[in-house]
Amino acid sequence: MKQDVSSRVDIHFIITEFYKKLIADEEMLPFFEEIVKQNHLKEHIEIISDFWQDILLHTATYKNNVLQKHLDFNKKIAFKKAHFNKWLNYLKETIDDSFEGQNAQNMKDRASSIAMVMQVKFKLYD
Numbered sequence: 681m682k683q684d685v686s687s688r689v690d691i692h693f694i695i696t697e698f699y700k701k702l703i704a705d706e707e708m709l710p711f712f713e714e715i716v717k718q719n720h721l722k723e724h725i726e727i728i729s730d731f732w733q734d735i736l737l738h739t740a741t742y743k744n745n746v747l748q749k750h751l752d753f754n755k756k757i758a759f760k761k762a763h764f765n766k767w768l769n770y771l772k773e774t775i776d777d778s779f780e781g782q783n784a785q786n787m788k789d790r791a792s793s794i795a796m797v798m799q800v801k802f803k804l805y806d
Contacts, residue, residue: 682781684779684783688737691736692725696725697778705766711757735786751801764799767795
């Protein structure tokens with residue numbers, strides 16, 4: 681039986697594995713290429729781990745506006761619905777590979793909600 685997501689260590693593991701998949705995907709790499717080239721991936725993973733820790737473990741460490749960050753980035757590289765679908769599939773797959781339980785499900789559910797809100801903000805309707 682797999683354990684549930686219960687700590688920042690678990691969240692950091694998920695995000696690290698998730699980013700390995702994103703960066704290995706030629707269609708997704710352009711969104712992270714600058715972070716990788718500038719050697720800021722570890723810092724980025726820490727920030728994203730803060731975000732998910734706040735959501736799952738009810739802390740208050742993430743200090744940015746996740747939506748605004750993506751709205752700004754969309755000016756450089758336009759997001760498409762397919763990008764959100766891949767992002768969500770990779771994240772859910774990464775969670776399911778190692779975890780199960782209420783927090784694991786909460787993370788997948790919240791990711792789905794975030795992807796939906798962002799798609800609405802980017803006017804990426806079906």
